[in-house]
Amino acid sequence: MHGLEGRRPAARSSGTPGRSRRVLTFQPIPARRLWLVYLLLAAGLGGLALRLAWVQLVQGNELLTRARAVQTQTISPLGRRRPIVDRQGRLVALDEERFTLWAHPRYFAFPGDDIGRLRSPLDVARKLSAVLALPMADLVRSLDGRKSGVKLATDLDPETAQRVRNLGISGLDLEAYPQRVYPQGGLFANVVGFLNLERVAQAGLEQSRDRDLRRHEATRSLRRGADGTPLPDGLRAGVLYGDDLRLQLTLDARLQQVAQLALSKQVKQWQAKRGVALVMDVRNGELLALASTPTYNPNKFWSYKPGLFREWSVQDLYEPGSTFKPINLAIALQEKAIDPAGKVSDTGQLTIGGWPIFNHDRKGNGVIDFPTVLQVSSNVGMVQAMRRVKPTRFWHWLHTLGIDSTPDTDLPGAQAGQLKTLEVFRTQPIEPATAAFGQGFNLTPLKLVQLHAMLANGGRLVSPHITRGLRSGEDLATAPPASGLQLFRPEITQTVLNWMETVVEKGSGKGVRIPGHRIGGKTGTAQKAENGVYIPGARITSFVAHLPINDPRYVVLVVVDEPKGGNAYGSTVAVPVARQIIEALLVIEKIPPTRPTAAAAPNTANKPKRT
Structure with missing residues (x-):
């Protein structure tokens, strides 16, 4: 290889006058220059190789992550x-x-x-x-x-x-x-x-x-x-x-609406603080209705006081009063402390441990049987009956029934009731005496309806619940089978139900008499306590119904808190609400009459008694 070392004038050709030709002389390039170029090229290629290795091996994960961030939409x-x-x-x-x-x-x-x-x-x-x-x-x-x-x-x-x-x-x-x-x-x-x-x-x-x-x-x-x-x-x-699951409730919107309207009207009429109505299927513990008032619109929750966001019938405690008397009579029968055909003496008042106990009207009813005890809602008669049950056994039954334990339920916020200790119950005679007519201990309306369902289903304690679980698409879950822990003998609960039927036929529950249908019930009017002290003039009125008595399927409980007026009793405040609910329930659940219509006396024939 030669280079262009210099230029010299070319000789003029003899055959072509006026034209000249250039002659280039090539000179060899020094070896040093070749090596320098070679080394520069090698260094460049080596640098590129190192850079490539650095990008792929050291920065590869980081660059891949950055690329994915640009290419990927999360x-x-x-x-x-x-x-x-x-x-x-x-x-x-x-x-x-x-x-x-x-x-x-x-x-x-x-x-x-x-x-x-x-x-x-x-x-x-x-x-x-x-x-x-x-x-x-x-x-x-x-x-x-x-x-x-x-x-x-x-x-x-x-x-x-x-x-x-x-x-x-x-x-x-x-x-x-x-x-x-x-x-x-x-x-x-x-x-x-x-x-x-x-x-x-x-x-x-x-x-x-x-x-x-x-x-x-x-x-x-x-x-x-x-x-x-x-x-x-x-x-x-x-x-x-994606799934199409839905949470199915046991509640029925039709019955819930009837209960809500009837309850709201009565609470307003009696200027009450609040009210609740529950309907339970006694066979499996399903709640068909749980209506409460006052309520709120969840679509505009910000317009309401936070106190309305809790369901008080599941969380607040109260003394059930006379509506607990059928439960106590079942305990006495289970303990064989009383005879179904037996009687008690009702003198109108008595003294227990230095404390006086009166009937609601302070009048005596003489020697009466147990159906009459429920009909007239005799406090003295209940004390006389439950005196035959040893205090330790009485307390044991209240504890076994779960008065002081949280109910097994899917309802959020369920609370346990309050029960005096065994020592207090055993050593202070006034405690079992007041418990005999439903005072001196606390529970929730949910717990009370669970215990009455036990009377109606033959003695099984079922778990109250409002959900049937998740179902796919338009499919609906069927009702679960009968369940529950057997506590009372079936013949005992049937005896108590027959006694409760006489309350509707002859006593304070006449307001729910419906021609052709056998219904049992019990009214209640209890003093209201707060922090262990009874509030003067404050009452809680209630009514519980079982139907049909010949084949019990449903329990209806209505509780109205602090109605105003001298005539505010379970029979006047709670019974009218229960009647409207029962009438709707008979239609919705297609419950046929159990006897000829003529056998049932008109509802207006008798005026409800106070209790």
Whole structure:
């Protein structure tokens, strides 16, 4: 190889006058220069190799992560929840899609506009005003001077959102989100509860069954190509799976509404503090109705006092009074302390341990049998009967029945009752005496209806509950079979039920007499205690009914707290509510008459007695 070392003039050719030819002389390149070029090239290639190794081996994971972040779109779950339905499949709670409308004025354009043309906020406001039902001036004021990220409206329903889409305006963005809706309003609020604005469960089943009500949703990572095309890889197995499960209640919306209306009317009429009505299937413990007043609308929970968000019939304790007398008589029969055909002497008053005990009217009834004890609601007669049961055995039965333990239930917040200690019960005669007529201990209305269900089903203690579990699609769960722990002999409970039937036929429960149907019951009017001290003039009125007596299936309990008026008794306040519920129950559950209609006396023939 030679280089161009220099130039010299070429000799003029003899055959071509006037033209000249250049002659180039090549000189050899020094070896040092070749080696230098070689070393420079080798160093460059070596550097590239080292850099490549560094990128692949050292920075590979970091760069891969950064690339995935650019290529992958992560879609977080919206937190959708499963619906809640009643025993007939009627919707009680569901998620509905709602939208938030965002505006980005720097991108405003109408369909058909030239590329690059930018519409003014006024142009957009003219079209949006009618769709959103908002004043145009307000929309312009919100958009004026803003470039992006302007929230124009929230809580838009799907129909309104579609009308916004149909406008085709560039620069408008609809963000979807689920919203919990309660179609029945306040009908089931006391047991279902609600979600707050951040979709956090705050009360009722929404809170206690929060995990069960959350739909199966997973975070999705969607990979996209260079042009934005979604790629199928990167999705884990099952990530697209969704379920159609619903939580089914045992409650019946029809019966719940009847109970709610009847209870609210009576509470208002008597200016009472509150009230509750429960209907239980005695065979399996299912609650068909649990109506409470006052209540609230879970769709607008922020308008109500937080004290309404708890179901007091499950959490608050009270003295059951005379409605507990049938339970005590069953205990005495089970202990063989009394004879079903026996009698007691009712003198109207007596003294126990220095404490006086009176009947509600302070009158004696003479020597009476046990059906009459219930009919006239004799406190003295009950004390005389329960005196034949040893105090330790009496306390043992109250403890065994679960007075002082939390009921086994799916109702949120259920509380245990209060029972004096065995030592106090054994050494202080006044304690078993007052317990004989349902005072001196506390329980919840839920616990009382559970114990009366035990009388109605032949002596089995069933677990009260309001859910049947999760079901798929439109499928509905059937009622569970009969269950429960056997505590009383069936013949004993049937004897007590027959006695309770006489209360409806001849005593203070006449207000629920329905021609052709055998119904048993017991009224109650108890003093109200607070912090161990009875409140002067404060009462809790109640009534419990069993039907039909020949084949008991349901127990109805109505409790009204602090009704006003001198004539406020279980027979005047609670019985009318129970009657309306029973009439609806007979129709809804298709319970046929058990005897000829003529055999039943008209309901208005006798005036209810006070108890």
